[in-house]
Amino acid sequence: MSFLSLENVTISFGGIRAVKNVSLDIKEGEIFALVGPNGAGKSTIFNLISRLYKQNEGNIFFDGKSLNQLKPFDMPDIGIARTFQNIELFGNATVLQNLLVGTNVRKSSNFLSEILFTRSVRKEEVTSRVMVEEVMDFLDLQQYREKYIMGLSYGTRKIVELGRALALKPKVLLLDEPASGLSAEETEDLAFWIEDIKKIMGITVLMVEHNLNLVNKVADRVAALVDGEIISVGNPKSVQSDPKVIEAYIGV
Amino acid sequence: MRVIFKTSYDNDINLFKDKIHFLQYVFLLVFALALPFIVNDYYLGEVALVLIWAIAGMGLMVLVGHSGQVSLGHAAFMAIGAYSVVILQSRFGLPFIVSLPLAGLLSSFLGILIAVPTAKLHGIYLAILTLAVSILVEDIIVLADPLTGGVNGIFAPDIEIFSINFNRYGNIDSLYWLILFITVVFIIGYKNILRSPLGRAFSAVRDSEVSALAMGINIARTRTLAFAISCFITGIAGALFGHFVTVFNYETFNVVLSINLLLMIVIGGLGSIHGAFFGAMVIGFLPIIISFCRDHFLDDIGINLMNFPGIETGIFSLILILFILFEPFGIYGRWLKIRTYFQLFPLYRKDMFKRQKSYLKTERVR
Numbered sequence: 001m002s003f004l005s006l007e008n009v010t011i012s013f014g015g016i017r018a019v020k021n022v023s024l025d026i027k028e029g030e031i032f033a034l035v036g037p038n039g040a041g042k043s044t045i046f047n048l049i050s051r052l053y054k055q056n057e058g059n060i061f062f063d064g065k066s067l068n069q070l071k072p073f074d075m076p077d078i079g080i081a082r083t084f085q086n087i088e089l090f091g092n093a094t095v096l097q098n099l100l101v102g103t104n105v106r107k108s109s110n111f112l113s114e115i116l117f118t119r120s121v122r123k124e125e126v127t128s129r130v131m132v133e134e135v136m137d138f139l140d141l142q143q144y145r146e147k148y149i150m151g152l153s154y155g156t157r158k159i160v161e162l163g164r165a166l167a168l169k170p171k172v173l174l175l176d177e178p179a180s181g182l183s184a185e186e187t188e189d190l191a192f193w194i195e196d197i198k199k200i201m202g203i204t205v206l207m208v209e210h211n212l213n214l215v216n217k218v219a220d221r222v223a224a225l226v227d228g229e230i231i232s233v234g235n236p237k238s239v240q241s242d243p244k245v246i247e248a249y250i251g252v
Numbered sequence: 253m254r255v256i257f258k259t260s261y262d263n264d265i266n267l268f269k270d271k272i273h274f275l276q277y278v279f280l281l282v283f284a285l286a287l288p289f290i291v292n293d294y295y296l297g298e299v300a301l302v303l304i305w306a307i308a309g310m311g312l313m314v315l316v317g318h319s320g321q322v323s324l325g326h327a328a329f330m331a332i333g334a335y336s337v338v339i340l341q342s343r344f345g346l347p348f349i350v351s352l353p354l355a356g357l358l359s360s361f362l363g364i365l366i367a368v369p370t371a372k373l374h375g376i377y378l379a380i381l382t383l384a385v386s387i388l389v390e391d392i393i394v395l396a397d398p399l400t401g402g403v404n405g406i407f408a409p410d411i412e413i414f415s416i417n418f419n420r421y422g423n424i425d426s427l428y429w430l431i432l433f434i435t436v437v438f439i440i441g442y443k444n445i446l447r448s449p450l451g452r453a454f455s456a457v458r459d460s461e462v463s464a465l466a467m468g469i470n471i472a473r474t475r476t477l478a479f480a481i482s483c484f485i486t487g488i489a490g491a492l493f494g495h496f497v498t499v500f501n502y503e504t505f506n507v508v509l510s511i512n513l514l515l516m517i518v519i520g521g522l523g524s525i526h527g528a529f530f531g532a533m534v535i536g537f538l539p540i541i542i543s544f545c546r547d548h549f550l551d552d553i554g555i556n557l558m559n560f561p562g563i564e565t566g567i568f569s570l571i572l573i574l575f576i577l578f579e580p581f582g583i584y585g586r587w588l589k590i591r592t593y594f595q596l597f598p599l600y601r602k603d604m605f606k607r608q609k610s611y612l613k614t615e616r617v618r
Binding site: 050052071072073074075076077081082084088089090091092093096097100101102103104105107109111114115116117121122125126128129130164165168 | 445462464465
């Protein structure tokens with residue numbers, strides 16, 4: 001049984017078939033990268049897995065269960081977290097508050113006990129905060145702890161978004177272009193973090209990325225996507241030397 | 253400058269940052285409790301009214317400031333609160349202590365009725381819808397003549413709790429203390445919301461819906477909950493307001509009141525409890541200050557404002573416009589700047605509070 005799998009998934013928007021008959025198999029504990037030119041359907045696949053879109057045909061399975069009937073807000077419950085290509089943080093809140101939102105899924109309190117702020121709410125709050133501080137230590141975010149997102153640089157925001165996804169304690173992490181807009185140095189840090197996320201936290205990573213250096217460095221397997229179809233799957237080297245991929249990228 | 257060393261997670265969770273912070277609020281509370289011994293009945297009544305505005309402001313703040321939904325119809329929820337607290341007492345013979353929370357719940361119920369079908373509406377569209385609802389409520393009050401007294405209005409009985417009488421004219425002191433008590437209860441409840449997962453869910457929904465979804469937040473449910481809590485608080489404020497003015501009719505809760513409430517929290521500073529209170533003070537005290545100045549200074553130098561009808565409203569509006577133009581973060585935002593200036597003196601930089609220019613998501617056309 002595979003961990004996260006897409007079976008013959010197709011979605012069309014009006015006349016455009018953004019994803020055509022795509023099948024993917026992502027194994028537990030691997031880093032899987034989706035590459036391809038703009039408009040190939042990479043982000044659409046992400047939105048399909050996180051249920052923002054519903055496929056017209058095909059099935060998506062995670063951990064042996066079908067995702068077809070689930071809603072986007074059910075995803076963190078079953079262990080799927082994601083980041084966005086254009087950062088979607090909570091701008092009028094501090095870094096700490098942003099990360100704490102990630103702990104909401106594990107709360108057991110209802111709104112009445114939260115208004116009264118009972119002892120059990122406080123206890124849960126402390127556990128959430130311990131967890132969030134660990135994530136902040138891991139990503140080196142302590143210096144920005146009390147800073148508002150509005151005032152942070154683009155690169156830092158990207159990392160905060162990664163941290164917020166980690167605060168969900170997911171089994172699978174979907175990273176949508178994590179390195180876009182990052183400097184070379186920041187991208188290198190990111191590469192280490194992604195590897196640590198896999199090795200130390202044991203989280204499976206699925207990422208969309210244009211930066212092939214990063215993909216080569218961290219990815220275990222790569223799928224190349226062109227016009228909504230997968231044209232090549234395998235280890236980074238073999239995909240990059242695949243004549244079909246070269247043709248799609250350079251047009252030779 | 254005071255530096256707070258955090259030694260436990262409770263430092264971040266507690267209501268007060270440290271002892272000094274705690275003592276400041278204790279002094280404020282003691283001052284508020286002692287107010288009846290300091291000022292005369294007229295001013296005490298005005299302060300009580302400001303507290304009622306502040307409660308209503310907190311209600312609207314939950315919705316607009318924290319969950320990002322604009323309502324131009326909150327006067328309707330005040331009306332529901334005011335009418336139901338009176339009707340429950342006079343028609344059903346329930347005691348005040350039961351009918352007050354019931355009035356809040358009824359208002360909250362109407363809020364849920366509106367929130368469920370409108371969960372997908374945003375910004376200006378939601379504002380228009382709530383405006384329509386508030387006009388509708390006004391009409392319903394007139395039509396439900398046998399229950400509400402129609403155009404003639406309704407008379408609120410004296411509040412009685414365990415045979416203690418609270419009357420605005422008879423003993424304003426105890427009425428003031430009652431309102432103060434309810435205000436403090438709501439402040440603590442509101443603070444608790446802000447420091448719990450619920451408050452974070454509210455701000456998540458406000459700032460980015462798509463990532464709120466990705467963080468496992470059920471948006472429709474959260475928005476409905478915000479509406480319910482907001483309408484509960486506003487309903488209670490309306491109930492107190494009804495008892496405070498003793499006689500009211502459908503016109504008391506017209507659209508102008510809704511707009512005033514919204515203005516109040518914008519001037520006070522969106523997204524903070526302080527904002528609701530500063531805004532209430534402006535709305536409540538500014539007319540008094542203007543008329544005080546008119547009576548005491550301007551007459552002396554020979555300017556008679558009586559010759560310019562409506563000048564008070566004019567001055568009032570001018571101040572509002574200036575605020576919105578020059579201090580979009582409201583009085584609380586200005587207060588934060590002044591405080592930071594003194595805390596960091598002489599290291600304060602002028603651009604410290606400048607934010608990156610970017611368009612808010614709510615300003616994008618959806």
